[in-house]
Amino acid sequence: MIKITNLSKRYGSNGPVIIDDLKLTVNSGEFVALVGASGCGKSTLLNILSGLDKASSGSVEMGAAPALMFQDHALLPWLTAGKNIELALRLVNYPKAERAARAQELLELVHLPHAYKLRPHELSGGMRQRVAIARALAQGRKILLMDEPFAALDAITRDLLHEELVRIWQETGLTILFVTHNVREAVRLGQRVILMSSRPGRIINEWKIETTEPRRIESSYVSALSVEITDELRKEIKRHG
Amino acid sequence: MANNQETSFAEIGELAAGLDALDTLKDTKPNFAASTARSLAPLLAIALVIGVWQLVVSLHAAPTWVLPTPAQVWASLVGHATTGNPTQNLWFSAFNSLRKGVQGFAIALVIGLPLGIALGLNKWLRLVIRPILTGLQQLPSVAWVPAAIIWFGLSDATIFAVVLLGATPSIANGLISGIDQIPTLYLRAGKVLGAKGLTYITRILLPAAWPGFLAGLEQGWAFAWRSLMAAELIAINPALGPGLGQMLDNARQLGDMSGVLGSIILILAVGVLVERLAFAPLRERTLRNRGLLR
Numbered sequence: 001m002i003k004i005t006n007l008s009k010r011y012g013s014n015g016p017v018i019i020d021d022l023k024l025t026v027n028s029g030e031f032v033a034l035v036g037a038s039g040c041g042k043s044t045l046l047n048i049l050s051g052l053d054k055a056s057s058g059s060v061e062m063g064a065a066p067a068l069m070f071q072d073h074a075l076l077p078w079l080t081a082g083k084n085i086e087l088a089l090r091l092v093n094y095p096k097a098e099r100a101a102r103a104q105e106l107l108e109l110v111h112l113p114h115a116y117k118l119r120p121h122e123l124s125g126g127m128r129q130r131v132a133i134a135r136a137l138a139q140g141r142k143i144l145l146m147d148e149p150f151a152a153l154d155a156i157t158r159d160l161l162h163e164e165l166v167r168i169w170q171e172t173g174l175t176i177l178f179v180t181h182n183v184r185e186a187v188r189l190g191q192r193v194i195l196m197s198s199r200p201g202r203i204i205n206e207w208k209i210e211t212t213e214p215r216r217i218e219s220s221y222v223s224a225l226s227v228e229i230t231d232e233l234r235k236e237i238k239r240h241g
Numbered sequence: 242m243a244n245n246q247e248t249s250f251a252e253i254g255e256l257a258a259g260l261d262a263l264d265t266l267k268d269t270k271p272n273f274a275a276s277t278a279r280s281l282a283p284l285l286a287i288a289l290v291i292g293v294w295q296l297v298v299s300l301h302a303a304p305t306w307v308l309p310t311p312a313q314v315w316a317s318l319v320g321h322a323t324t325g326n327p328t329q330n331l332w333f334s335a336f337n338s339l340r341k342g343v344q345g346f347a348i349a350l351v352i353g354l355p356l357g358i359a360l361g362l363n364k365w366l367r368l369v370i371r372p373i374l375t376g377l378q379q380l381p382s383v384a385w386v387p388a389a390i391i392w393f394g395l396s397d398a399t400i401f402a403v404v405l406l407g408a409t410p411s412i413a414n415g416l417i418s419g420i421d422q423i424p425t426l427y428l429r430a431g432k433v434l435g436a437k438g439l440t441y442i443t444r445i446l447l448p449a450a451w452p453g454f455l456a457g458l459e460q461g462w463a464f465a466w467r468s469l470m471a472a473e474l475i476a477i478n479p480a481l482g483p484g485l486g487q488m489l490d491n492a493r494q495l496g497d498m499s500g501v502l503g504s505i506i507l508i509l510a511v512g513v514l515v516e517r518l519a520f521a522p523l524r525e526r527t528l529r530n531r532g533l534l535r
Contacts, residue, residue: 050433067433074430077531078448087444091435111257121532124264130257139434157260163253 002026002049002066002143002177007058009044018044020200021058028063028142031169031176033190035183035229037237041201042179046145049177063175066143067136071151073128075120081107081131082116088138106134110164126157130164137172146178150185159217162188183233184226188217195229197236205232280517309499314506317499327483329491334483335511338469341397341484345404346465353409353461357416358442361450371417374410382407382464383471395478400469407468408461415457419450452527459520466512485511 002025009019019041026032036042047053049060050068075084085103094102107115110130120128129149136144150158166189169176180186186193187209195205207229211221291311298310305313321331360367385406389399431445473486485508492500528534
């Protein structure tokens with residue numbers, strides 16, 4: 001569970017307000033997608049949630065320590081895919097003798113059974129992000145924070161990763177907070193979509209995904225809701241013009 | 242979790258396998274013939290130098306006691322290689338010099354590594370100390386020889402002091418630049434994964450800084466070797482044992498120009514060999530592993 005209460009963030013004592021009085025609760029096992037234009041403080045928010053940055057006021061309650069995934073895969077280039085995962089295991093004190101087997105298991109989970117000995121530069125963008133997912137899972141956290149993890153991928157690969165992520169979420173029961181500026185992606189993935197304003201970042205609206213049909217990025221439900229959310233997002237952007 | 246029936250594990254797997262195959266190129270295996278050709282290429286330059294040298298000699302541009310022929314220098318080298326007198330023996334001298342160089346370099350590494358880490362991580366410490374370090378790096382370390390002789394006498398301590406003062410600043414500065422060049426992303430990734438303290442330094446910081454650090458080590462070795470030769474040329478004492486610097490100075494005192502040129506060639510050869518056999522493979526491996534090889 002993530003409970004954010006009246007969170008504000010500004011840099012310096014009279015710098016601009018990045019996040020203003022944000023309230024948000026993400027329930028255990030829930031998949032929440034957060035959308036906003038540039039300057040909505042998405043990355044700042046995730047940095048605060050993952051402990052890389054501090055809030056200026058307000059409070060954050062995390063049910064458990066989170067794992068964080070970046071837009072860039074952030075795999076360490078001096079380690080193979082397998083060793084990247086093993087390092088994550090090592091840093092959470094996973095028993096040494098079982099690390100290699102667990103890393104292989106995680107690679108299989110993201111459909112990369114043969115990638116153990118490959119280095120990040122030998123993998124495609126989509127494969128790297130899948131290794132990054134495996135590495136995040138290796139930390140064994142209950143909460144996964146994702147900062148536009150698929151923004152740099154081509155559309156076909158992104159589709160595949162959407163399916164992969166939803167499948168993993170269903171299997172693991174993770175709590176996921178997924179930040180993106182792709183409205184369709186948010187509607188495709190989340191159970192709830194939260195729209196944020198920019199400068200300062202505030203929550204301006206929220207949609208619950210009602211359908212129980214399998215949804216794809218092309219489905220009419222996703223399109224219709226995306227149009228609605230995009231209209232509101234544009235209204236918010238124009239305000240700054 | 243009302244997120245319904247999604248595409249199955251197997252279906253995603255098939256799609257993923259197809260995409261992965263389309264998206265990745267098989268890494269080309271290193272070409273043995275090409276790499277052999279590359280490593281032999283410098284021999285061309287050596288042949289050229291010897292050719293020009295022979296040409297100048299045969300034009301009688303200078304008497305042979307000023308400029309001996311390549312054959313005379315070769316004969317002198319063979320003489321030094323076979324002599325039983327250890328202070329004149331090429332192998333003893335080269336080995337002894339190399340040993341001192343490596344020892345001095347190792348001590349410089351032990352000092353330069355923590356210094357570089359501290360200055361790489363702490364910007365205040367860096368503001369205070371780095372200018373001194375850079376100044377020392379600019380200073381020809383041969384300038385320390387007279388001071389070292391007064392402090393330590395004609396002993397190994399003098400030699401090591403000069404080598405250390407030559408190599409340490411380069412090693413530390415190389416590590417600092419290496420740390421500066423680390424993409425922030427890797428450091429953030431390390432922190433997010435929970436790396437702290439010593440683990441953070443050994444598992445994230447140092448491997449991430451390694452390409453820059455390696456360049457510093459290479460420069461540090463070059464400075465160590467130069468400083469050692471300068472020290473050996475000036476601090477002459479039989480107690481120091483044989484060395485290439487002593488061999489060179491010995492030949493100069495005897496007016497043996499073939500010996501002088503032979504010694505210079507040896508000093509050069511040791512430098513080239515260390516670069517080719519130790520640093521070049523390390524560099525190539527590092528670049529290959531990280532996909533930075535062009």
